[in-house]
Amino acid sequence: MDLPKEFIEKYQKLLGDEAEAFLASLDEKSVIGFRLNPLKRHYKDVDYDLTASVPFAQDGFIGKVSGRSLEHQAGYVYSQDLSAMYVAAVANAQPGDKVLDLCAAPGGKSTQLAEQLNNQGLLVSNEINTKRAKILAENMERIGAKNVIITNESPDNLAKVFKGYFDKIVVDAPCSGEGMFRKDHSAVKYWHKDYPAECAHRQKLILEEAMKMLKTGGELVYSTCTFAPEEDEQIVAWLLENYDLTLEPITKYDGMDSGRPEFADGNEDLTKTIRLMPHHFEGEGQFLAKLKFNGEAVSVAKKKAKKKKKSKTISADELDLWHKFVSDFSSQELNFADQDLRINGDYLYYYNKDWLDINKLKYVRPGLMLGTFKKNRFEPSYALALAVQEAAEENVIELSKDQWAEYVAGNIIFLSGNTRKNGWYLLRCEEKNFAFGKLVNGTIKNFFPKGLRFQA
Numbered sequence: 001m002d003l004p005k006e007f008i009e010k011y012q013k014l015l016g017d018e019a020e021a022f023l024a025s026l027d028e029k030s031v032i033g034f035r036l037n038p039l040k041r042h043y044k045d046v047d048y049d050l051t052a053s054v055p056f057a058q059d060g061f062i063g064k065v066s067g068r069s070l071e072h073q074a075g076y077v078y079s080q081d082l083s084a085m086y087v088a089a090v091a092n093a094q095p096g097d098k099v100l101d102l103c104a105a106p107g108g109k110s111t112q113l114a115e116q117l118n119n120q121g122l123l124v125s126n127e128i129n130t131k132r133a134k135i136l137a138e139n140m141e142r143i144g145a146k147n148v149i150i151t152n153e154s155p156d157n158l159a160k161v162f163k164g165y166f167d168k169i170v171v172d173a174p175c176s177g178e179g180m181f182r183k184d185h186s187a188v189k190y191w192h193k194d195y196p197a198e199c200a201h202r203q204k205l206i207l208e209e210a211m212k213m214l215k216t217g218g219e220l221v222y223s224t225c226t227f228a229p230e231e232d233e234q235i236v237a238w239l240l241e242n243y244d245l246t247l248e249p250i251t252k253y254d255g256m257d258s259g260r261p262e263f264a265d266g267n268e269d270l271t272k273t274i275r276l277m278p279h280h281f282e283g284e285g286q287f288l289a290k291l292k293f294n295g296e297a298v299s300v301a302k303k304k305a306k307k308k309k310k311s312k313t314i315s316a317d318e319l320d321l322w323h324k325f326v327s328d329f330s331s332q333e334l335n336f337a338d339q340d341l342r343i344n345g346d347y348l349y350y351y352n353k354d355w356l357d358i359n360k361l362k363y364v365r366p367g368l369m370l371g372t373f374k375k376n377r378f379e380p381s382y383a384l385a386l387a388v389q390e391a392a393e394e395n396v397i398e399l400s401k402d403q404w405a406e407y408v409a410g411n412i413i414f415l416s417g418n419t420r421k422n423g424w425y426l427l428r429c430e431e432k433n434f435a436f437g438k439l440v441n442g443t444i445k446n447f448f449p450k451g452l453r454f455q456a
């Protein structure tokens, strides 16, 4: 790989004897991994080799998964670099926590955080870039969590709503991306000697807003995929200097290096941070730190007793249609309380009444999308099919792998010798729920989202 001369000189100076091995490792291939999703039924029942598990990330494995497999489409697997897996593992969200993933797209950390929450608590998954926020929404939809809001906001707008609100915040910051050079050689062309300093400036702005949203006693996980001290140890030193934060120790597994105090202000506590360096560790380059906030939260966001502007509520007719769907479709998981149902345009969402009002924010998914009202009928959503795990057998149609491939490509399915009545069915293949389909006289009409169709 052609590395800029200034990059080489910088790391020769910083790493001394280690520099040669470090620079050479940027030309080597890294190990590829994936995670399984424990939110899914029979989640380990996948057609992938699970012998090489990753010791530091629950349900993490070494191996390659296909984006066109049933496992991927149904949200059972998520392809992820080994180093990236450690970030959310360190954040270690507990069921019931309120968690913010501030820089979330395409969703590696968010999918993992949602899995840790196990549908209890709340994950606000935010991405500032609208195009990337849509990709984030698609990836999160497959995971099938019921307690996720996806926003498309700047950190300062988000901080206006979620003051002192979160137990855990992950800032996987936009960075100079040096750790990605070996995976994506083209990333090198964006690098110039002042780039790390420019990124550090932006990282501080993001962290200032993140700190406004952290509860007293809450935890901040900061990570980058760069080796640049300006964006790593020096940012953590800046955080420690400006906020009442303490560094939490992080377990170091084989090949993980400590952060280097000499790269910042010499504070020995910086050894509690972690550097994943490609000449020692088999994943991509990554830096991470976990900090506990001991100070007083800015002010605590509370649910307003009276809403100034009333958002549209569900009408009696719509509620009837939803109740009819729930009574026809027997699954405990659809027993959402009526006061947790929200309407957005023609879409029906599950949005827990205890969550804060996000009407002033730009969002992509205000909760779990349940379906759409169309004239006098209700159509269950693709997101709901991926979120529901168990349903009565009478509501499920099991299809073959070939039929699954036909359906995800957008085709209708003919059921030979059909005796089932017309209506909505959860479609399942190899025990995995993968979509809803509408059965009409022995034919399953295709409701697979047009933009997501693919040839398996």
Ligand SMILES: C[S@@+](CC[C@H](N)C(=O)[O-])C[C@H]1O[C@@H](n2cnc3c(N)ncnc32)[C@H](O)[C@@H]1O
Pocket (backbone or CB within 6 Å): 084, 102, 103, 104, 105, 106, 107, 108, 109, 110, 127, 128, 129, 132, 154, 155, 172, 173, 174, 175, 202, 206
């Ligand atoms: C390293 S990536 C996040 C990767 C993601 N956490 C994952 O695991 O898939 C950083 C993200 O920060 C977003 N970003 C860029 N500028 C930002 C800003 N000023 N505030 C917040 N996020 C920003 C980028 O669009 C990008 O998606």
